Amino acid sequence: MIQVLVVEDSRITRDSIESQIAKSEKYVLYASIENAANAEIACLRGRVDLILMDVCTADEESGLKAAAKIKQYNPKIKIIIMTSMPEHSLIQKAKTCGCNGFWYKEYGSTALMEVCDRVMAGEFVYPEDTPVIRIGYSNSSEFTSREFDIIRELARGRKYEEIAADLDITPNTVKYHIKNILQKTGYQNTLQLVAEVVEKRLILPKY
Amino acid sequence: MKKSMSAKMIKKAIDSYPGGICFSALDGRVILVNEKMNKLVLELTGHTILNAKVAWEELTNFANNGKAEKLNQSWLPKDPENGNESTHQQLFFRFTDSSVWRFELRFLDSNTVQIEAAEITELYRLSEELFENTIRLQEMQKRQKSLLDSIVEVNLNKEILAAKMRIHDELGHCLLATTKAIAEDSLAENADTLRKSWNSTIHDFSNISTIWTVPDSSLQSELMQVAELIGCKVVFLGEQPKSRKALQLLYAAVREALTNAVRHANATELRVKIEPCREYYHVEISDNGGVTVSKITEGNGLSALRQRLEQEGASLKVLCDNSVSLIVDIPFDLDEPQKGG
Numbered sequence: 001m002i003q004v005l006v007v008e009d010s011r012i013t014r015d016s017i018e019s020q021i022a023k024s025e026k027y028v029l030y031a032s033i034e035n036a037a038n039a040e041i042a043c044l045r046g047r048v049d050l051i052l053m054d055v056c057t058a059d060e061e062s063g064l065k066a067a068a069k070i071k072q073y074n075p076k077i078k079i080i081i082m083t084s085m086p087e088h089s090l091i092q093k094a095k096t097c098g099c100n101g102f103w104y105k106e107y108g109s110t111a112l113m114e115v116c117d118r119v120m121a122g123e124f125v126y127p128e129d130t131p132v133i134r135i136g137y138s139n140s141s142e143f144t145s146r147e148f149d150i151i152r153e154l155a156r157g158r159k160y161e162e163i164a165a166d167l168d169i170t171p172n173t174v175k176y177h178i179k180n181i182l183q184k185t186g187y188q189n190t191l192q193l194v195a196e197v198v199e200k201r202l203i204l205p206k207y
Numbered sequence: 208m209k210k211s212m213s214a215k216m217i218k219k220a221i222d223s224y225p226g227g228i229c230f231s232a233l234d235g236r237v238i239l240v241n242e243k244m245n246k247l248v249l250e251l252t253g254h255t256i257l258n259a260k261v262a263w264e265e266l267t268n269f270a271n272n273g274k275a276e277k278l279n280q281s282w283l284p285k286d287p288e289n290g291n292e293s294t295h296q297q298l299f300f301r302f303t304d305s306s307v308w309r310f311e312l313r314f315l316d317s318n319t320v321q322i323e324a325a326e327i328t329e330l331y332r333l334s335e336e337l338f339e340n341t342i343r344l345q346e347m348q349k350r351q352k353s354l355l356d357s358i359v360e361v362n363l364n365k366e367i368l369a370a371k372m373r374i375h376d377e378l379g380h381c382l383l384a385t386t387k388a389i390a391e392d393s394l395a396e397n398a399d400t401l402r403k404s405w406n407s408t409i410h411d412f413s414n415i416s417t418i419w420t421v422p423d424s425s426l427q428s429e430l431m432q433v434a435e436l437i438g439c440k441v442v443f444l445g446e447q448p449k450s451r452k453a454l455q456l457l458y459a460a461v462r463e464a465l466t467n468a469v470r471h472a473n474a475t476e477l478r479v480k481i482e483p484c485r486e487y488y489h490v491e492i493s494d495n496g497g498v499t500v501s502k503i504t505e506g507n508g509l510s511a512l513r514q515r516l517e518q519e520g521a522s523l524k525v526l527c528d529n530s531v532s533l534i535v536d537i538p539f540d541l542d543e544p545q546k547g548g
Contacts, residue, residue, distance in 0.1 A: 012371065031436055037462055038433045044469045045437045058429075059455060069508075073470070084365065106369060155355070191344055195351045205355065 002120055003030040005051045007039050007066070008082070009058040013105065017052060020113055027116065034058040036066035043074050050116060053099075055083040055090060060206060064090070068097040078119050082112070085201045086131040088140060088148050094126075101125040133200050136185030136193070140202055143181070148203070150177045155194045155205045227308075227324030230315075235260025238319070247308060247324050250274050251300065259322055263312055266298050275302045282338040283309075283331070299331075307331040377408045430458055430465075434477070439469050445481035448488050453537050456521050457481075457490060460535045463512045464492040467531065472496020486539055487521075493532040500527050 004027050008014040014032055021027045030048050033039065036057040042048065051070065053063040067079045080101035081094040094102050101119040103112055104127060118125045133140040143151070146167075153163040160178075164171045178190060187193045197203045217239070221228055227244030231237050235258035245255040248262055251269060256262045269277045278299040298310040307328045313321045381404045388394045388401060427447075434441045441461065448454050461479055468474035474496035482489045503525060505513070513523045516535065524534040 016373070031433070033429055033433060035429055037459070038429055041430070041462060041465055041469075042433045042436060044466065072507075084369075189344065191347045191351060195347060195354065198351065198354055 001028040002026055002049045002116075003028055003047055004116075005030050005039060005042055005048045006032040007034075007036050007051060007057055007063060008032070008054045009034040009056070010054075013054075017112065024113060026120075027113075035061050036063040037061040039063075039066045040069050040073075043070055043077055046074070048074075048077055050120060051077060051079045052112070052116075053079055053081055055081060055085060055087075056204070062206075064093050064097055064099075067094070067099050071098040080112075080115055080119055080125075085204055086133050086140070087204045088130045088143075088202055089152075091126055091130060102127060104131065107131040133202050135196055135200065135202065136187050138184040138186075142184060147177055147181050150174060151181065151193065151197055152203050152205065154178075154190050155198055155203045226326065227310075227322075229256055229259055229262075229322040231259030231320050231322070233260075233318060233320060235262075235320075244322070244324055250302065259320060263296075263322060266300075266310060267296075269298075269300070273303075275300045278307070278331075280338075282334055299327075301331075374408075377404075381405050381408050427454075427458070430461065434465055437469060439465060439475055439477060441465065441477045441479065443479045443481065446483065447481060448537060448539075452519070453488065453539075456516055456519055456537050457488070457535070459512060459515060460490065460523070460533055461492060463508050464494065464533050466508065468494035468496050472498040472530070483539075484536075488537045488539070490535040490537065491532055492535070493530060496530060499529050500531050502527055503531055 004021055006014060006017050006021075006029065008017060014034075018029055018032055021029050027050070031042055033042065034057060036053060037059070039051060039053065043051070051067070053067055055063045057063050057066075063081060067081065070077060070079065075098070078100040079097075080103055081090070081099050082103045082105055083090055084105040086104075086107065091102055101115050101124065103110070103115045103125075107127075110125075110127075115125050130140070135143075149167055150163060153166060158166065160171045160174045163174045167174070181193060182188070182190070185193055185196075187196070194203075198205075218241075221239065221241040222243075224241055224243065227241060227247045229237060229240040229244045231240075237256055237259055240256050240259075248254070248256050248266075251272070251274070252262065252265045253272075269275075271277065278301055283297075283299050295314075296312045299307065300310070301307045305328070306326055307330075308324050309327045311321075311323045311325075313323070315321050381401070384397070384404060385394075385401055388397045394401075427443075431441055448457060457479075461477070465477050468477055472494060474494035476495045478491075478493050478495075480491045480493075505525070509523075509525065516523050516537075519537075521535060521537040526532040526534060
């Protein structure tokens with residue numbers, strides 16, 4: 001049997017996942033926890049085969065950070081990142097951490113257990129793209145990766161000069177990108193833009 | 208003749224200046240004043256400028272007279288290049304025709320004072336608009352901050368609602384199918400299918416985890432249970448900090464120590480001794496691991512922990528006296544964290 005560790009802070013979602021595991025003949029629940037920071041400890045004595053890891057867990061602990069640490073010492077443990085956040089960078093971050101799969105709780109048509117089966121069969125299972133979210137007059141898919149970098153920095157409350165220094169570009173280039181973003185979305189200022197992207201969970205500055 | 212023409216020309220020139228201007232000696236004796244300035248001052252004080260010093264004092268102490276009002280708003284468009292108030296003063300007035308004028312007093316040199324009046328109606332309107340926009344943006348910034356702080360919580364609630372709706376849907380389907388079967392008198396034929404659907408729905412309701420789960424656990428209980436799961440008991444001695452922030456730091460240190468104790472020393476017990484000192488909690492974390500160590504090299508885990516603790520004003524020492532112990536000092540007066548999910 002494949003031992004599964006569930007890291008999920010929503011009780012009802014956790015119960016639903018546990019129920020699916022219990023119905024399965026291949027998987028057995030090893031433990032179910034709320035805080036990603038405890039996941040590495042749960043894996044210490046090598047009894048976990050698969051981790052279903054939420055991104056935003058209890059006490060603001062990041063599932064992605066925990067996944068990266070676990071993969072460093074236990075590369076054989078398979079990790080599937082689960083989220084309901086359409087944040088554009090999560091898939092790339094999960095890939096960078098070495099996670100084996102990614103599952104959107106609210107988007108897409110693939111069932112969680114199907115993703116588990118494919119991951120346990122050695123596949124890397126990722127959605128083709130993040131869900132498309134409407135931001136002003138524009139779709140999230142119309143933003144370039146650099147534009148997302150700049151929106152993320154704005155959402156962290158950074159000034160133009162700080163953004164320029166962080167991204168290694170000039171303040172004028174920052175202004176150029178912001179002008180383009182505002183033109184695309186039709187917002188009058190960056191505050192309206194940031195409020196919208198954060199409300200629609202396209203950017204999660206803390207994760 | 209030439210001199211007289213020149214003086215006339217100068218007077219004509221300053222009279223044609225659209226703003227008001229007045230040059231005077233330090234004691235207020237008027238050297239040169241144009242018509243516009245006299246007209247403005249007449250409107251405000253009831254007389255033309257006889258003595259510039261007295262006129263400025265009258266303007267400074269101006270009480271609304273029905274013909275104009277003095278403006279005191281902090282956002283008025285002041286000249287940023289003239290910050291020195293002892294040599295440069297400004298007053299603002301709005302007249303009945305809605306025009307706004309800025310009066311500036313400037314010491315040109317040790318003997319001469321200039322009072323200049325400039326119409327800034329458009330600038331004033333824009334400044335007023337800018338001020339209102341700034342207030343609006345500040346409000347939006349506040350709302351955005353609160354949204355950022357609660358976004359994870361909002362999402363959690365959304366997930367819960369979605370899961371409730373799923374269960375609600377499943378229940379609805381079962382009820383519909385059963386009602387239909389009863390209405391059509393086909394209960395016996397569909398008994399197996401219905402039983403299966405009801406069993407699956409009931410199954411979803413029950414918590415049927417095979418090992419254990421931690422329902423809405425506190426910081427401590429989940430860590431203790433995870434430690435127990437991997438066969439290492441965590442023993443706390445002394446009173447734990449009260450604030451959540453201090454507890455978060457304490458448990459970050461305990462997690463790191465626990466990970467290292469099990470991974471490198473195969474420990475089965477971790478002792479966490481907490482003593483309140485004058486202004487901080489003094490925490491010693493040691494284990495019963497069987498490995499003798501005289502020196503360690505800090506890896507990513509300990510370095511990250513040190514960074515996190517120091518950012519919050521706490522400190523970390525690593526003691527290598529055969530076994531490894533962590534000494535953590537956490538101040539009492541840590542700020543409470545913002546609410547999050």
